[in-house]
Amino acid sequence: MRVALFVTCVNDALYPGTGRAVVRLLERLGVEVDFPEAQTCCGQPQFNTGYRAETLPLARRTAAAFAGYDYVVTPSGSCAAMIHDNYPKLGLPEAESLPGRVYELTEFLVDVLGVTDVGAYYPHTVTYHPSCHGLRMLGLGDRPLRLLRAVKGLDLVELPGAEECCGFGGTFAVKNPAVSAAMAADKVRNALATGAEVLCGADNSCLMHLGGTLRRQDAPLRTVHLAEILASTEHSTEKEPLV
Amino acid sequence: MSGTYLGMPAFPKAAAVSTQNAQLRANLTHATHTIRDKRAKAVAELADWAELRQAGKEIKDRTLRRLDHYLLQAEAAVTAAGGTVHWAQAAAEANRIVADLVKAKGEREVVKVKSMATQEIGLNEALAAEGITAYETDLAELIVQLGDDLPSHILVPAIHRNRGEIRDIFREAMSRWGRPAPEGLTDSPAELAEAARLHLREKFLRAKVAVSGANFLVAETGSLVVVESEGNGRMCLTLPETLISVVGIEKVVPTWRDLEVFLQLLPRSSTAERMNPYTSIWTGTTRGDGPSDFHLVLLDNGRTDTLADEVGRQALRCIRCSACLNVCPVYERAGGHAYGSPYPGPIGAILTPQLRGLTSEVDASLPYASTLCGACYEVCPVAIDIPEVLVHLREQVAEHGTGHRAERAAIKAATWLLDHPAAYRTALRAAARTRRLQPRRLPLPGPAKAWSDTRDLPTMPEQSFRDWWKTRGQENTP
Numbered sequence A: 001m002r003v004a005l006f007v008t009c010v011n012d013a014l015y016p017g018t019g020r021a022v023v024r025l026l027e028r029l030g031v032e033v034d035f036p037e038a039q040t041c042c043g044q045p046q047f048n049t050g051y052r053a054e055t056l057p058l059a060r061r062t063a064a065a066f067a068g069y070d071y072v073v074t075p076s077g078s079c080a081a082m083i084h085d086n087y088p089k090l091g092l093p094e095a096e097s098l099p100g101r102v103y104e105l106t107e108f109l110v111d112v113l114g115v116t117d118v119g120a121y122y123p124h125t126v127t128y129h130p131s132c133h134g135l136r137m138l139g140l141g142d143r144p145l146r147l148l149r150a151v152k153g154l155d156l157v158e159l160p161g162a163e164e165c166c167g168f169g170g171t172f173a174v175k176n177p178a179v180s181a182a183m184a185a186d187k188v189r190n191a192l193a194t195g196a197e198v199l200c201g202a203d204n205s206c207l208m209h210l211g212g213t214l215r216r217q218d219a220p221l222r223t224v225h226l227a228e229i230l231a232s233t234e235h236s237t238e239k240e241p242l243v
Numbered sequence B: 001m002s003g004t005y006l007g008m009p010a011f012p013k014a015a016a017v018s019t020q021n022a023q024l025r026a027n028l029t030h031a032t033h034t035i036r037d038k039r040a041k042a043v044a045e046l047a048d049w050a051e052l053r054q055a056g057k058e059i060k061d062r063t064l065r066r067l068d069h070y071l072l073q074a075e076a077a078v079t080a081a082g083g084t085v086h087w088a089q090a091a092a093e094a095n096r097i098v099a100d101l102v103k104a105k106g107e108r109e110v111v112k113v114k115s116m117a118t119q120e121i122g123l124n125e126a127l128a129a130e131g132i133t134a135y136e137t138d139l140a141e142l143i144v145q146l147g148d149d150l151p152s153h154i155l156v157p158a159i160h161r162n163r164g165e166i167r168d169i170f171r172e173a174m175s176r177w178g179r180p181a182p183e184g185l186t187d188s189p190a191e192l193a194e195a196a197r198l199h200l201r202e203k204f205l206r207a208k209v210a211v212s213g214a215n216f217l218v219a220e221t222g223s224l225v226v227v228e229s230e231g232n233g234r235m236c237l238t239l240p241e242t243l244i245s246v247v248g249i250e251k252v253v254p255t256w257r258d259l260e261v262f263l264q265l266l267p268r269s270s271t272a273e274r275m276n277p278y279t280s281i282w283t284g285t286t287r288g289d290g291p292s293d294f295h296l297v298l299l300d301n302g303r304t305d306t307l308a309d310e311v312g313r314q315a316l317r318c319i320r321c322s323a324c325l326n327v328c329p330v331y332e333r334a335g336g337h338a339y340g341s342p343y344p345g346p347i348g349a350i351l352t353p354q355l356r357g358l359t360s361e362v363d364a365s366l367p368y369a370s371t372l373c374g375a376c377y378e379v380c381p382v383a384i385d386i387p388e389v390l391v392h393l394r395e396q397v398a399e400h401g402t403g404h405r406a407e408r409a410a411i412k413a414a415t416w417l418l419d420h421p422a423a424y425r426t427a428l429r430a431a432a433r434t435r436r437l438q439p440r441r442l443p444l445p446g447p448a449k450a451w452s453d454t455r456d457l458p459t460m461p462e463q464s465f466r467d468w469w470k471t472r473g474q475e476n477t478p
Helices: A009-013 A016-028 A044-049 A052-065 A077-090 A105-112 A132-137 A143-149 A177-193 A204-216 A226-231 B011-018 B022-044 B049-065 B067-080 B091-104 B116-120 B123-129 B139-146 B163-177 B189-206 B232-238 B256-270 B303-307 B312-317 B323-327 B329-334 B345-356 B361-368 B375-379 B386-400 B405-418 B421-433 B447-452 B465-476
Strands: A002-005 A032-034 A072-074 A102-104 A125-129 A155-157 A198-201 A222-225 B084-088 B109-112 B133-136 B209-212 B216-218 B223-228 B242-248 B278-283 B293-299
Touching: A002 A016, A009 A016, A009 A204, A009 B421, A009 B465, A016 A032, A016 A222, A016 A226, A016 B465, A044 A052, A044 A077, A044 B386, A044 B405, A052 A077, A052 B405, A072 A105, A077 A102, A077 A132, A102 A105, A105 A143, A105 A226, A125 A143, A125 A177, A132 B375, A143 A155, A143 A226, A177 A204, A177 B011, A177 B329, A198 A204, A198 A226, A204 A222, A222 A226, B011 B329, B011 B361, B022 B256, B022 B323, B022 B329, B049 B067, B049 B256, B049 B312, B067 B084, B067 B293, B084 B091, B091 B123, B091 B209, B091 B242, B091 B293, B109 B189, B109 B232, B116 B123, B116 B242, B123 B133, B133 B139, B139 B163, B139 B189, B163 B189, B189 B232, B209 B232, B216 B256, B223 B232, B223 B256, B232 B278, B303 B312, B303 B345, B312 B345, B312 B386, B323 B329, B323 B345, B323 B375, B329 B345, B345 B361, B345 B375, B345 B386, B361 B386, B375 B386, B405 B421, B421 B465
Parallel strands: A002 A032, A002 A072, A072 A102, A125 A155, A125 A198, A198 A222, B084 B293, B109 B133, B109 B209, B209 B242, B242 B293
Antiparallel strands: B216 B223, B223 B278
8 A cells, every 4th residue: 555644844844753753654564655745734824824825825735745645644633634624615626635535644544554553662651632633623532542552561641631722723822822831831730640751642733832841841751742652663773852 | 892891902911911810710720620521411411412403503594594584573573462672783772772761761770681792782881871770680790790890701700700709799899789798798609699689689679670681582473582590580571660682683593493402502501401490481571470561672783794704604603602611721721801802712702803893902813812622613502613713713814904914924935935845945954954053942022932931942853854755765766
């Protein structure tokens, strides 16, 4: 099987380790991965901030970059939700078929490949924050948790108030910094209370916000994208930078 | 809307202050989490909740599509039942109608049933300017009125107060409005409720005129419906000789069969009850039973304009249950006053700017008072896609609002870069090369400082993903 990786602009620029982890993971599962280099950003920041005209060239570019692929896999529930829920509102004929071919990573693993045990090994205590767009727009349900539970050595602890937003919200984080920070503080307090070593998520933009808050507090908890946990094995060689 | 909210600061400014109020945060977190958990249980009891929600949405949409027809039907039915119907296009007109009706009765005071529409038009203030005192009789509205305060929640207007604060307000202010608080009043809920009961009873028995809103107006018979918990509304609706109801034009439902759907959706979403304790329904006047003079003021106040907006009109489906407030993480932290309107929270963020327009600082900031997390849409009993309307309103602000020139320029520049992959790659490489020079904290003003006041910036990686992919390709190709 051949899939296109939609790495997303945030991962491309700031979290390439997540992109590399998706490639390692999918190749380990026997999937051939392409990276169409014409891809950049899905246009979600433009769209959600109220700039529909500026969204259009990026939606056209994204649709063109992934034309011809039956499966487009992305390690971001938020960017997948943008394509699923908002591209149809843009009225672009060339982007019509894309939403049906885009899969968030855990959706692709569980629904398309039919695996929950991906052969990963990660000997750490982990708590999981389900980001809002994956949770409520895509309806990912317990797919991420089923994948995490099958990881060898991993001790999964429940995050109190898991379904509550972390306060990132794209430009919300800078337009409403006080509320955004207050939400992050509560999320981080809940995460620290679990005693976990790792706060895992499936959207690096939320993890950037929470990781930045944790680092400011010098808190003993690091954020790691789900793909990096699933890509880890007993023989892992790549040392991922702490995010 | 109400003059009392004029000149409110933009949401981020107000919220920057309110998020620092530890007592307020504690009151709100406790109250909203309690109601949200109870609501989840009440809704889970019904196996057909999804179908009810869909029915509620469709009934409202069908009614709104032929609103003119149903309003005329309702007017004819109310008139036939002995009531008088008045039409008010704007707040001032509605206030004038009510004030004239009260004065025509020779009265200087009215008792009020809890009503969002009269909060919206600032009726109490307008009546006060005419020398008429309006007494709020809903317990929470009474607390707000006695405290010279503003409501901060649709269902629980005094949600920002705890019982100690309420005791102090009663002790301090009740005597100025009527019967004083009993000596030695404590903060026990039973004592507070008894103090309010004694204070209000005197007003119920004296009042000649009552003012209410309505949750629903059934077009086929011209019947008005008020659902409530305390029974104070029932007192106002039945004891005085004259009843004036100010009702938004979107409150109409065609038939009693349609009403049945909402009488299931509303209590479970709102107070988390299977059925609310008091449901009062009246049709015009009935000789020897209740008010002998009934006036219905049908209020537009921006609703027709909202109806004209194909995306925004779904806000008119709202039945004021406040479930969206109770699950909103932004409301929970900022509190209701930051929204500068009697309609706070997610629904307020889409309703207020549509009813009042986007001209004031606070109204233009409301569409951004959300992370678009979608929790509001999930619980809305009439499936208002609040995030969709928020984004739609942001488009209008970005298009017409002031102060968005720099943002537009930045968005355009970013879009250009992202639409030119070669330039994009160069920019990523430049950022990677200078990574050691980039601070994690920025003392500079602007969006970067707004971020780095409480959060470290992420560290640039040595190599972007696309550069890694390129080198990997070269290694793999002999």
